[in-house]
Structure formats: structure tokens, C-alpha cells
Amino acid sequence: MEIRPILSAMWRNRTGSVLVAVQIALTLAIVVNCMFMAKSRIEFIARPSGMDIENIITAQSLGFGSDYRHDETIDADLRALRALPGVIAVTPASGIPMSGSGSATGYKTSMDEDAPRETANYYRFDEHAEQALGVKIIEGRGFTELEVRRADDENYDRMPPQVIITKAYAERLFGDEPALGQLIYDGLNESAEVVGIIEHQYGAWVHWSSFDNVMWFPQRQEGPSIRYIIRAEPGQRDALIPVVEQTMQELNSSSRLVRNVRTMEETVATSYEGDFAIASTLIVAIILLFVITGLGIVGLASFTVRQRTKQIGTRRAIGARKRDIIRYFLTENWLMTTIGIVIGTVLTISLNYALATAFEIERLNYVYLVIGMGMLWLLGFVAVAEPARRASNVSPAVATRTV
Amino acid sequence: MFLYNLRLARLSLMKQPLLTGLMVLAIGVGVGACMTILTFVYSLTSDPIPEKSDQLFAVRLDSWGPDEPYDDRRPxxxxxxxxxxxAMALLESPVPTRHAAMRKAVFTAVPENRDVAPFLTLSRMTGGAFFDMFNVPFLFGGTWDEDADRNAENVVVLSKETNDSLFGGENSVGREARFGDDVFRVVGVIDEWQPIVLYYDVNNGPNNDVEDVFMPYTIGDRREIDMSGNVNCWKDEQIDTYFDLMQSECVVTQFWAELENEAQVAEYQSWLDRYTEGQKALGRFERPTNNRLSTVTEYMKIREVAADEILVVMSIGVLFLAACMFNTIGIILARFIAKAPVIGLRRALGASKAAIFRQHLVEVGVVGLAGGILGLLLSMLGLAGVRAMLSDGDRAAHLNLELVLIAIVIAVSSAIIAGLYPTWRICQLAPAGYLKTQ
Structure with a gap:
């Protein structure tokens, strides 16, 4: 295959070739960076939570007025909710994990005032928490019924003597030492013993770097607000939502509001919606850009073919085969694409560098650059195929006709 | 002449409808993508109260603990x-024209009509000056007076929606409304009012709705209320009750002051500095003095209302438009060069370079306009998509007249910029060479 005539044809129309190459370069830079960022978001959203989110319903009860009795209301709610068919377990909760709202505070491993503190997102649950959340306690045990403090307990404001923590938090607090049976201290040096270790569970804030620093206290949240985490048997969740709401309404609707009876899936999706929106936007941008660039190549190639009808006819008349004509256009396009990809590689890396410097974005994984190059080569090939085929069908007679 | 050029443009564009369509599509998609993102960024960064945003100041004092800064990332x-x-001490300052402390709380509204179920309301606990400071429009009545603030009276201003639920939309000024066990006197009802960015409280979420009711901040000084919103603490203190929290070093309250000129700002700044110096003598404020006054727009920037992610997507959007433009330039150039013989003929018959230039500029302008209109339609589609994905994207994802104009300007000017080089190129062609081949 003789490259020289192609190069000389491209040189004669160098501006046009450069424009195509620049467009391909920009496409590569944008597509690769978008792909990489979209992938990071999707992986971020898909992180395993440790909980049985698909089967969990959450609900809130908010008391008001002087007739409201917090503990009695919770007792009645729990009795009724636990008796519902299709319910595996229920725990009263101070908050809903992965909801974006919760409480956190720092704890340390010794009485020493200057001991380093590690922040944990804490929850108040009862002895059914392990079942209700569907998490796994891998060392020690869950809470017992007697350990759980009611909101009217006289010692409610003291730190409870037992806590359960996640493995991740245990490792951040105690390093390699076993955490089970150890004491942890709050800022006022009240202490609690670690009685159980959870394999993995996420806390309240999906964007927090210590998202898996979670601690449970055997306590009921004080009034007037209480939440319930209700785990349904597989397949029962959606049917249970109206039943849960009605059950709670019937028990007490004169001194409390029943709110936000909904799936945990919905809550989690809301927490991730910004990430989801950005990932979707990036993916739409990738698709659109591919379509535009592909159509651009088709348009330009078709146009060139029409412009060069006479030359093609002449070439055919002096002995070029159809195959040669097709190969000519494919090679020409391949050359332009390749020049574009070379410029694009530099552009991709610079764009990623600029974004990473300005906005704290991860450095590019070069696998995505290779994927992007492959995709663009393929796109160029597919886009030029039809115009090239049409060129090959130009009859040699054309050369004589228009003279 | 312009009309003649338009007719030429039409003829030329109709000759290759597919290529023309492709150019319009490329510009349309580029502008559509860019406008979708720009709308979002614009909503999140534009000044929400331009008439006085430089007179309203978010007031902050660095009361945090000595060991580490409040925000590690921005010490x-x-x-x-x-x-x-x-906050209570700052309310005693005589310097600002107006000022208001504020926090959020939750109240259960209990309608007189027993058939209407009680419902949850979010309350902004603030000062009577709030409404004048932030130019809140009233439907009925007005704000409460200073005595109500001083004596922590049970007075309330309702949102239009809450007034509709409690009083069926009637003028309820002077009537009583029950919240939990307490009876409040209605002094005003505000009209529909919803800034795109809830700029007076970006702490609790800049996309939140305006509260359902407004009550004197001082009520929370007198009795326990169900707080909503952020509580941040640094000191190891025994905090068991609500009142422990109110007397603790935990930060719970936002504060705004209205200062009309630089002299007043300077005077207030030194008043604040004197206040914190006095507190230092009592062993508080152990960090270096760092009392901050930030205008509305400064504070929105400090609090990063337009998150990094959105700015990243915006830079991608601009590059996206650029890629679409290179696509268009390529097509325009190819088309114009193919037209060289015709242009040569026109030049030979006496058309000046300037006339040729104008003619082709009109042609790309028409393409730009068509692309701009397509881009607007696409950005509406894009914004509908964004609204579907974001529960609180509703307000930020709307086009307004200004943005529509910006879209058209972007489309036409980028098409003209894209057309400039090809147009210039064909004007440079020597007519003679092309005449020979005819």
C-alpha cells in the first residue's frame, strides 16, 4: 500500500485533516476522562454496605404534646410491629444508616487526656439490631435485653457499659491488638467495654472518609422522635409498608406523627443521588460525543468522496481495483485518527492533570486511555466504511464523462 | 443586501441538507450539553438578593477549641x-442596622379543625428583623415587634402553605394557632417566597425549602424546643439536657447582620473584636482572634454551594462544546472550499472580498441560530433528566429568559467563530484559478 499519495493528498488539505485530528483528540480526552470519572462514581455507589438494605423498611414516630409517653409508645409499637407476619426483626433506632443524618463523636483507648481520638458515628439500638440490620457479628456477641436502657432510665445520660463496634473502627482504635473485651473512653473518661465486633457496616454519611467507623449503644433514643428499622422476609417488603404505617397509626395517632415509612433502598438512593446524577451525565456525554464525532467523520468522508468522484473514476479507469479505492479511504482515515489519538493522548493526560490539580480528582488509570484509543479507532473505521464503499462503486466511466 | 444574503444562505444550505443537518446537530448538542450544566452552575452561583447582598453579612466568631481548627481542610x-x-450577646450590639440570630426547630401543628390531622412544621427561630433583612414579601400582616423578641412571646409568622393548611388561606392575622401544647398568635403570613439557594442558611442544605413557620429566636432561650439542624462541639462537657447544650461551647446558631456602609462594617468588626477580647479574659476564645463578616455571595463561595463536582462537569461541558465546534468547522471548511469555483465566478463578476465574507458569515449565522434553538430544546430535555435524578434539583434546574438569551448568544457566536476561519480562507482564494476549469 502506497502511503505517499495519501500523505500528499492530506497535505494539500492539511487544515481539514488537522480539524478532524483535533476533533478526535478532544473526543479522546473528554471520553477517557469522563469514563474514568463515571467508573469511580459507579464503584463508589456500589460499595457493599454490610446491611440487608433491600429488605429493610424504616419509619419515624414523632411525639408531640403533654400527653405523649415516649417509652410506652415504643413498647406498644415494637410489640405490634414484631407480631406482623413477614417481619424478621425490628429495632428502635436513633437514626437510619446511610441517610445523611446522624451523630458522631470521638473516643479514645485510654484515660489519658491527650490520647488520640477516633471519631465514630454512633447509633442507639436494642438487642434485635443485628437481625434487623442484617449485619454479621464476627466476634463476641450482640446486646442482651437487660442491657438495653430505656429512655426513662435514670442512668440514660451516662455512657452505657457495653458497646459494639465495626471491625474497621476496632482496627483504627486498637491497631493489631484484639479489640474484644477492651475499654473505650469518651471525652469525660466514662468507659464502655467492647462486647461485639461487626464484620462491616456503613454509617450515616456516604461521603465521609471514615464511613465505616460505626458504634452501637444498647439504648433507646430519647423522645420525642424515634425511628424503627424493620427487616422483612425476602419479597415481603413492599406489601409490608402500608401495613406498618397503618399499624402505627392505629396504636397512637393523637399524640404522635407517623412519618417517612419507606424502604431503606430509597433512603440510600437519595444519599447517592448526586453521584448517580454525575455518573449518568458523564455517560450521556460520552455517548453523545461518540455519535457527533462518528457522524462528523461520516459527513466529511462522504463529502470528500463526492468531491473526488472524478479522481476516483480516473484511478479506476487506469487500473485501480475497488479494493484499492476502499483501502485508500480507510488508510487516509486511519492516519487522521491516529494523528488525533496521538495528540489526544497528550491532551487526555493534561486534562486529567488539570482536573486533578483544581478539584481533587483521582489520577487517571491508563487502562482507560487504552480502551478509549481502541474505541476511537473502531469508531473511525466504522464511520468511514460506508463512504469508502460508495467511493469504490464509482464507475471508471465517470472519468471520461465530465471532461 | 442582508435579505439577499439570507436567500443565498438558504439555497446553499438546502443543497446539502444532510451536511447542514449535521452542523445544526453538532452545534445543538454542544450548546444543549453546555447549557444544561451552565443553568445549574448559574442557579447555584448567581446573587440571590442583588439589591442588598453586599449589605448582609454572615457573622462568625472563632470560639473553637485551641487544639485544632474547626475545619482541618481550611484551618x-x-x-x-x-x-x-x-448569639444572645451579639443581639445586644447597637451597631448593625438590623441583625438576627437563627436556628431551625421542629413543631407539630395541631389544626383547630379536628378532622385535619396534625402535621409536622419546620420552624425558623429568628428575630423580627429577619423579614426586612431578607426582603421577605408579606401576604397578610407583618413581622413581630421588638418586645416580642425581648419577652420571647408566642407569636408566629406562617408560610402561605401553612396558612392554607391551618386556616384555609384566610387572613389569619390575630388568630391563634396551636403548635404542640402551645398556643401562638399569628402576626403575619408571608407570600410565596423561595430563593433558589437558601442563602440565609447554607449550613443545613442550600437546596432546602423555606421553613413553614417563623418564631422568635428567644423562645428557645426560655423553654426547651425540638432542635433541628447542626450541633458541633469540641469541649469535653457534661451535656445531658437541652439547657446544658444552650450553655455549652457547642455551636448551634447562625447570625446575620445588616451593615449599610464600610464605616459601619468597620465599626461592627471592632465591636466584635472587643467582645471576643472580653471573652478571652474569661478564659474563652483560646484561638487567635478570627471574627468574620462575609457578604451573601462571599459566604456562598466559602461554603462551596456550587460543589467541586459540578464545576468539573462544567469544564467537561465547555470542552464538549469545543469538540462539537471543531466538528462544525471541519464541515464548514469542506463545504466552502468545494464552493470555490462559484465564489471565483462571483469575484470575477465584481463581488468584493467583503461582500463574499458577509455572505458566508450570514450562512454560518443561520446555522448557528438553528443550532441554538435545537440546543435550547435539548437543554430542556437535559434539565428534565437532571430534575428526575435529583430530589432537590427542582429549583436549580430551570431555564429563565436570561439563560435562553445566553444559549442563543453562545450558539450563534460559536457558529460564527467556527465559520470565521473557513470564510476567511475562501475570501483569500484567487478567482482566476477557478475560472479556468469552468
């Missing part, structure tokens, strides 16, 4: 909120 910033005690 120079003071905490976003004040302690309750500091």
Missing part, C-alpha cells in the same frame, strides 16, 4: 455557627 475559617450564649 483559616471560623466555625459556621455561634454558641447560643454568643
Amino acid at each position: 483559616d475559617e471560623a466555625p459556621w455557627q455561634l454558641t447560643h450564649a454568643d
Whole structure:
């Protein structure tokens, strides 16, 4: 295959070739960076939570007025909710994990005032928490019924003597030492013993770097607000939502509001919606850009073919085969694409560098650059195929006709 | 002449409808993508109260603990909120024209009509000056007076929606409304009012709705209320009750002041500095003095209302438009060069370079306009998509007249910029060479 005539044809129309190459370069830079960022978001959203989110319903009860009795209301709610068919377990909760709202505070491993503190997102649950959340306690045990403090307990404001923590938090607090049976201290040096270790569970804030620093206290949240985490048997969740709401309404609707009876899936999706929106936007941008660039190549190639009808006819008349004509256009396009990809590689890396410097974005994984190059080569090939085929069908007679 | 050029443009564009369509599509998609993102960024960064945004100041004092800054990432910033005690002290300052402390709380509204179920309301606990400071429009009545603030009276201003639920939309001024066990006197009802960015409280979420009811901040000084919103603490204190929290070093309250000129700002700044110096003598404010006054737009920037992610997507959007433009330039150039013989003929018959230039500029302008209109339609589609994905994207994802004009300007000017080089190129062609081949 003789490259020289192609190069000389491209040189004669160098501006046009450069424009195509620049467009391909920009496409590569944008597509690769978008792909990489979209992938990071999707992986971020898909992180395993440790909980049985698909089967969990959450609900809130908010008391008001002087007739409201917090503990009695919770007792009645729990009795009724636990008796519902299709319910595996229920725990009263101070908050809903992965909801974006919760409480956190720092704890340390010794009485020493200057001991380093590690922040944990804490929850108040009862002895059914392990079942209700569907998490796994891998060392020690869950809470017992007697350990759980009611909101009217006289010692409610003291730190409870037992806590359960996640493995991740245990490792951040105690390093390699076993955490089970150890004491942890709050800022006022009240202490609690670690009685159980959870394999993995996420806390309240999906964007927090210590998202898996979670601690449970055997306590009921004080009034007037209480939440319930209700785990349904597989397949029962959606049917249970109206039943849960009605059950709670019937028990007490004169001194409390029943709110936000909904799936945990919905809550989690809301927490991730910004990430989801950005990932979707990036993916739409990738698709659109591919379509535009592909159509651009088709348009330009078709146009060139029409412009060069006479030359093609002449070439055919002096002995070029159809195959040669097709190969000519494919090679020409391949050359332009390749020049574009070379410029694009530099552009991709610079764009990623600029974004990473300005906005704290991860450095590019070069696998995505290779994927992007492959995709663009393929796109160029597919886009030029039809115009090239049409060129090959130009009859040699054309050369004589228009003279 | 312009009309003649338009007719030429039409003829030329109709000759290759597919290529023309492709150019319009490329510009349309580029502008559509860019406008979708720009709309979002614009909503989140534009000045929400331009008539006085430089007179409203978010007030912050650095009361945080000595060991580490409030925000590790930005150690120079003071905490976003004040302690309750500091807020009450600042309310005594004679310097600002107006000022208001504020926090959020939850109340259960109990309608007189027993058939209407009680419902949850979010309350902004603030000062009577709030409404004048932020230019809140009233439907009925008005704000409460200073005595109500001083004596922590049970008075309430309702949102239009809450007034509809409680009083069926009637003028309820002077009537009584029950919240939990307490009876409040209605003094005003505000009209529909919803800034795109809830700029007076970006702490609790800049996309939140305006509250359902407004009550005197001082009520929370007198009795326990169900707080909603952020509480941040640094000190190891025994905090068991609500009142422990109110007297603690925890920051719970936001504070705004209205200062009309630089002299007043300077005077207030030194008043604040004197206040914190006095507190230092009592063993508080152990960090270096760092009392901050930030205007509305400054504070929105400090609090990063337009998150990094959105700015990243915006830079991608601009590059996206650029890629679409290179696509268009390529097509325009190819088309114009193919037209060289015709242009040569026109030049030979006496058309000046300038006339040729104008003619082709009109042609690309028409393409730009068509692309701009397509881009607008696409950005509406894009914004509908964004609204579907974001529960609170509703307000930010709307086009307004200004943005529509910006879209058209972007489309036409980028098409003209894209057309400039090809147009210039064909004007440079020597007519003679092309005449020979005819």
C-alpha cells in the first residue's frame, strides 16, 4: 500500500485533516476522562454496605404534646410491629444508616487526656439490631435485653457499659491488638467495654472518609422522635409498608406523627443521588460525543468522496481495483485518527492533570486511555466504511464523462 | 443586501441538507450539553438578593477549641455557627442596622379543625428583623415587634402553605394557632417566597425549602424546643439536657447582620473584636482572634454551594462544546472550499472580498441560530433528566429568559467563530484559478 499519495493528498488539505485530528483528540480526552470519572462514581455507589438494605423498611414516630409517653409508645409499637407476619426483626433506632443524618463523636483507648481520638458515628439500638440490620457479628456477641436502657432510665445520660463496634473502627482504635473485651473512653473518661465486633457496616454519611467507623449503644433514643428499622422476609417488603404505617397509626395517632415509612433502598438512593446524577451525565456525554464525532467523520468522508468522484473514476479507469479505492479511504482515515489519538493522548493526560490539580480528582488509570484509543479507532473505521464503499462503486466511466 | 444574503444562505444550505443537518446537530448538542450544566452552575452561583447582598453579612466568631481548627481542610475559617450564649450577646450590639440570630426547630401543628390531622412544621427561630433583612414579601400582616423578641412571646409568622393548611388561606392575622401544647398568635403570613439557594442558611442544605413557620429566636432561650439542624462541639462537657447544650461551647446558631456602609462594617468588626477580647479574659476564645463578616455571595463561595463536582462537569461541558465546534468547522471548511469555483465566478463578476465574507458569515449565522434553538430544546430535555435524578434539583434546574438569551448568544457566536476561519480562507482564494476549469 502506497502511503505517499495519501500523505500528499492530506497535505494539500492539511487544515481539514488537522480539524478532524483535533476533533478526535478532544473526543479522546473528554471520553477517557469522563469514563474514568463515571467508573469511580459507579464503584463508589456500589460499595457493599454490610446491611440487608433491600429488605429493610424504616419509619419515624414523632411525639408531640403533654400527653405523649415516649417509652410506652415504643413498647406498644415494637410489640405490634414484631407480631406482623413477614417481619424478621425490628429495632428502635436513633437514626437510619446511610441517610445523611446522624451523630458522631470521638473516643479514645485510654484515660489519658491527650490520647488520640477516633471519631465514630454512633447509633442507639436494642438487642434485635443485628437481625434487623442484617449485619454479621464476627466476634463476641450482640446486646442482651437487660442491657438495653430505656429512655426513662435514670442512668440514660451516662455512657452505657457495653458497646459494639465495626471491625474497621476496632482496627483504627486498637491497631493489631484484639479489640474484644477492651475499654473505650469518651471525652469525660466514662468507659464502655467492647462486647461485639461487626464484620462491616456503613454509617450515616456516604461521603465521609471514615464511613465505616460505626458504634452501637444498647439504648433507646430519647423522645420525642424515634425511628424503627424493620427487616422483612425476602419479597415481603413492599406489601409490608402500608401495613406498618397503618399499624402505627392505629396504636397512637393523637399524640404522635407517623412519618417517612419507606424502604431503606430509597433512603440510600437519595444519599447517592448526586453521584448517580454525575455518573449518568458523564455517560450521556460520552455517548453523545461518540455519535457527533462518528457522524462528523461520516459527513466529511462522504463529502470528500463526492468531491473526488472524478479522481476516483480516473484511478479506476487506469487500473485501480475497488479494493484499492476502499483501502485508500480507510488508510487516509486511519492516519487522521491516529494523528488525533496521538495528540489526544497528550491532551487526555493534561486534562486529567488539570482536573486533578483544581478539584481533587483521582489520577487517571491508563487502562482507560487504552480502551478509549481502541474505541476511537473502531469508531473511525466504522464511520468511514460506508463512504469508502460508495467511493469504490464509482464507475471508471465517470472519468471520461465530465471532461 | 442582508435579505439577499439570507436567500443565498438558504439555497446553499438546502443543497446539502444532510451536511447542514449535521452542523445544526453538532452545534445543538454542544450548546444543549453546555447549557444544561451552565443553568445549574448559574442557579447555584448567581446573587440571590442583588439589591442588598453586599449589605448582609454572615457573622462568625472563632470560639473553637485551641487544639485544632474547626475545619482541618481550611484551618483559616471560623466555625459556621455561634454558641447560643454568643448569639444572645451579639443581639445586644447597637451597631448593625438590623441583625438576627437563627436556628431551625421542629413543631407539630395541631389544626383547630379536628378532622385535619396534625402535621409536622419546620420552624425558623429568628428575630423580627429577619423579614426586612431578607426582603421577605408579606401576604397578610407583618413581622413581630421588638418586645416580642425581648419577652420571647408566642407569636408566629406562617408560610402561605401553612396558612392554607391551618386556616384555609384566610387572613389569619390575630388568630391563634396551636403548635404542640402551645398556643401562638399569628402576626403575619408571608407570600410565596423561595430563593433558589437558601442563602440565609447554607449550613443545613442550600437546596432546602423555606421553613413553614417563623418564631422568635428567644423562645428557645426560655423553654426547651425540638432542635433541628447542626450541633458541633469540641469541649469535653457534661451535656445531658437541652439547657446544658444552650450553655455549652457547642455551636448551634447562625447570625446575620445588616451593615449599610464600610464605616459601619468597620465599626461592627471592632465591636466584635472587643467582645471576643472580653471573652478571652474569661478564659474563652483560646484561638487567635478570627471574627468574620462575609457578604451573601462571599459566604456562598466559602461554603462551596456550587460543589467541586459540578464545576468539573462544567469544564467537561465547555470542552464538549469545543469538540462539537471543531466538528462544525471541519464541515464548514469542506463545504466552502468545494464552493470555490462559484465564489471565483462571483469575484470575477465584481463581488468584493467583503461582500463574499458577509455572505458566508450570514450562512454560518443561520446555522448557528438553528443550532441554538435545537440546543435550547435539548437543554430542556437535559434539565428534565437532571430534575428526575435529583430530589432537590427542582429549583436549580430551570431555564429563565436570561439563560435562553445566553444559549442563543453562545450558539450563534460559536457558529460564527467556527465559520470565521473557513470564510476567511475562501475570501483569500484567487478567482482566476477557478475560472479556468469552468
